Amino acid sequence: MGSDTGTIIAADTVSADTALYDLLIVGGGINGAGIARDAAGRGASVLLVEQHDLASHTSSASTKLIHGGLRYLEYYEFRLVREALMERERLLRIAPHIIWPLSFVLPHSRLVRPAWMLRLGLFLYDHLGGHLGGRMTLPRSRAVRLHDDPAGLPLRDEYRRGFIYSDGWVQDSRLVVLNAMDARARGAEIRTRTTLVRARRAGTVWEAELADARGGPVRTVRARALVNAAGPWVDRVLRDRLGVATTKHVRMVKGSHIVVPRQFDGEQAYILQNPDRRIVFVIPYEQDFTLIGTTDVPWTSDPGQVEISPEEIRYLCDSVNRYFHKPIAPSDVVWSYAGVRPLYDDAAQNASAVTRDYVLDVDVPDGVSGATPGGAPLLSIFGGKITTYRRLAEHALEKLTPYLPVVTGAGWTADQPLPGGDLGPGGFDAVLERLRADAPFLPERTAWRLARNYGTRAWAIIGDARQMADLGEEFGAGLTAREVDYLLREEWAETADDILWRRSRLGLHVGRDDAARLERYVNARRTGAPGPSGQAPIAMAS
Numbered sequence: 338m339g340s341d342t343g344t345i346i347a348a349d350t351v352s353a354d355t356a357l358y359d360l361l362i363v364g365g366g367i368n369g370a371g372i373a374r375d376a377a378g379r380g381a382s383v384l385l386v387e388q389h390d391l392a393s394h395t396s397s398a399s400t401k402l403i404h405g406g407l408r409y410l411e412y413y414e415f416r417l418v419r420e421a422l423m424e425r426e427r428l429l430r431i432a433p434h435i436i437w438p439l440s441f442v443l444p445h446s447r448l449v450r451p452a453w454m455l456r457l458g459l460f461l462y463d464h465l466g467g468h469l470g471g472r473m474t475l476p477r478s479r480a481v482r483l484h485d486d487p488a489g490l491p492l493r494d495e496y497r498r499g500f501i502y503s504d505g506w507v508q509d510s511r512l513v514v515l516n517a518m519d520a521r522a523r524g525a526e527i528r529t530r531t532t533l534v535r536a537r538r539a540g541t542v543w544e545a546e547l548a549d550a551r552g553g554p555v556r557t558v559r560a561r562a563l564v565n566a567a568g569p570w571v572d573r574v575l576r577d578r579l580g581v582a583t584t585k586h587v588r589m590v591k592g593s594h595i596v597v598p599r600q601f602d603g604e605q606a607y608i609l610q611n612p613d614r615r616i617v618f619v620i621p622y623e624q625d626f627t628l629i630g631t632t633d634v635p636w637t638s639d640p641g642q643v644e645i646s647p648e649e650i651r652y653l654c655d656s657v658n659r660y661f662h663k664p665i666a667p668s669d670v671v672w673s674y675a676g677v678r679p680l681y682d683d684a685a686q687n688a689s690a691v692t693r694d695y696v697l698d699v700d701v702p703d704g705v706s707g708a709t710p711g712g713a714p715l716l717s718i719f720g721g722k723i724t725t726y727r728r729l730a731e732h733a734l735e736k737l738t739p740y741l742p743v744v745t746g747a748g749w750t751a752d753q754p755l756p757g758g759d760l761g762p763g764g765f766d767a768v769l770e771r772l773r774a775d776a777p778f779l780p781e782r783t784a785w786r787l788a789r790n791y792g793t794r795a796w797a798i799i800g801d802a803r804q805m806a807d808l809g810e811e812f813g814a815g816l817t818a819r820e821v822d823y824l825l826r827e828e829w830a831e832t833a834d835d836i837l838w839r840r841s842r843l844g845l846h847v848g849r850d851d852a853a854r855l856e857r858y859v860n861a862r863r864t865g866a867p868g869p870s871g872q873a874p875i876a877m878a879s
């Protein structure tokens with residue numbers, strides 16, 4: 338917990354103009370949210386600002402794997418793979434509702450890599466993370482004869498041998514929101530749709546101007562330390578908002594995914610090797626769909642304006658058609674998304690080879706050192722994976738604490754469940770069974786989705802409902818007014834898009850008319866107009 342010096346000028350005891358926080362975090366992606374949670378739990382007063390919605394950029398555009406990154410072994414990234422494999426175990430424990438195991442079929446293609454190389458890579462993958470005071474809980478990899486195994490059925494006949502291994506699947510944007518919720522529960526302030534316009538050092542603190550996209554005056558706050566977790570914007574924040582020069586830079590690499598109607602039976606995913614040595618994942622998605630990705634395309638334009646190109650769509654279709662019986666064409670694509678990886682620029686020639694590890698850079702004025710507290714440190718984050726966010730947050734705080742004596746205490750996030758993740762001994766299945774028993778009127782898919790999205794918090798949505806009608810207006814695919822109200826009240830949702838594409842992926846299932854009706858409902862709840870069934874306006878999350 339913070340020492341007295343940290344609470345003398347606590348954020349809520351001074352006027353809005355001069356509020357002083359220990360930490361101002363710029364960026365509400367996974368790294369910003371993870372640092373906010375960790376720091377708040379160590380007693381720091383934290384303000385996180387996100388210019389758009391939480392997870393509205395890279396952290397909702399990932400392949401959604403909690404993985405060591407099998408292919409990074411080829412680039413000798415042993416540190417990263419080991420840390421990521423250890424994190425995979427931890428995250429499966431602290432967020433078992435939104436993260437679950439997924440098995441991957443790796444068909445052997447002798448044109449790309451010899452079988453011995455795959456076997457060696459998988460051996461390392463099975464063992465690199467295994468010293469974490471216990472065994473890995475996911476099954477070890479194994480060889481498979483694809484003609485004799487149901488997992489081989491969708492694959493073309495020339496693929497006879499392969500391997501099966503396991504990794505984790507994550508609802509990426511929900512991981513961000515749950516970290517932000519837990520940070521708030523521990524005292525952090527989370528402000529979405531709030532941009533850091535500029536900041537400068539004023540003595541031993543930062544003075545920062547914040548603009549609210551909903552209107553209102555620019556607000557000034559002060560902070561003892563600044564964390565630049567702006568992902569693909571990290572360079573721009575340094576240069577344009579802070580005027581700080583740095584020798585480290587971000588390398589932006591676009592990655593895109595396509596979604597097509599479900600291509601195969603079974604819960605297994607596939608990892609395909611392409612002739613260019615890249616790999617492409619093919620993953621069962623949202624029950625009715627298959628997710629295919631990703632690409633590596635150098636990117637130099639605005640990271641906020643990124644979308645898939647026709648060439649990328651063709652590339653992903655070709656990858657699938659090389660391996661699967663059932664061909665796909667660009668016309669099968671029902672949805673696509675693209676994101677920009679904010680990689681640390683290690684001067685690699687090829688975009689696929691740029692390190693996926695992270696680098697934390699601390700900037701302090703001349704004459705300030707870790708031995709002299711204060712000095713308004715600035716920590717910038719380059720690179721990182723969703724998988725390693727928790728450890729990255731710990732490293733970030735280790736870097737900052739010498740300058741911030743107010744932030745005390747050791748790392749604590751390894752074992753503390755994220756909101757709704759306290760599933761208990763029976764795990765997910767037991768929670769789902771209880772939910773079905775308490776709310777037998779829920780359609781099967783809705784019960785599953787509520788348990789998966791909210792874990793033990795699902796009861797905060799169903800409350801005392803005894804029939805579907807008690808949950809209020811329906812917007813399609815099992816989304817009801819009660820759930821929408823919960824998302825507005827607890828999870829910073831403010832638009833239909835926030836709900837359909839980030840708090841859930843119901844956008845894939847809900848029709849256009851229902852989405853428009855949802856938008857009207859959300860607007861009415863936010864602006865105070867009586868809701869369609871006369872409800873009072875809702876208190877938004879803050």
Ligand SMILES: Cc1cc2nc3c(=O)[nH]c(=O)nc-3n(C[C@H](O)[C@H](O)[C@H](O)COP(=O)(O)OP(=O)(O)OC[C@H]3O[C@@H](n4cnc5c(N)ncnc54)[C@H](O)[C@@H]3O)c2cc1C
Nearest residue numbers: 364366367368388395396400401402533568592721723724
């Ligand atoms: C195609 C693709 C696939 C991937 N697949 C995986 C995977 O399967 N597994 C995995 O572990 N990782 C994966 N990753 C990597 C992972 O998604 C990223 O490393 C991670 O999401 C980066 O998070 P971040 O918080 O640094 O950035 P972001 O999520 O982009 O967050 C930064 C935020 O800062 C905000 N911001 C910027 N400037 C300002 C400002 N001035 N004021 C306020 N806010 C500001 C932005 O709006 C943004 O929301 C993938 C990435 C991509 C692109």
